[in-house]
Amino acid sequence: MPRKATAAAASTRKPAAKKTPTRRPKQAELVEATWDHVATRAYYIHLEEGGDPTDNWLRAERELIAA
Numbered sequence: 001m002p003r004k005a006t007a008a009a010a011s012t013r014k015p016a017a018k019k020t021p022t023r024r025p026k027q028a029e030l031v032e033a034t035w036d037h038v039a040t041r042a043y044y045i046h047l048e049e050g051g052d053p054t055d056n057w058l059r060a061e062r063e064l065i066a067a
Contacts, residue, residue, distance in 0.1 A: 033064040
């Protein structure tokens with residue numbers, strides 16, 4: 001025969017853990033890659049490695065969007 005739960009046994013149980021909702025970034029936290037940001041990054045890529053300006057620009061855009 002199963003045992004009945006007593007008040008003492010019920011009070012020793014741990015409370016259920018609360019799930020925290022996933023945090024979405026606020027509008028102010030979203031970063032926008034502006035023309036100036038891309039141009040600056042492309043310039044530094046050019047200084048470090050040289051290469052084609054168009055390739056540097058596209059690489060800078062990819063890096064800034066991924067960041």
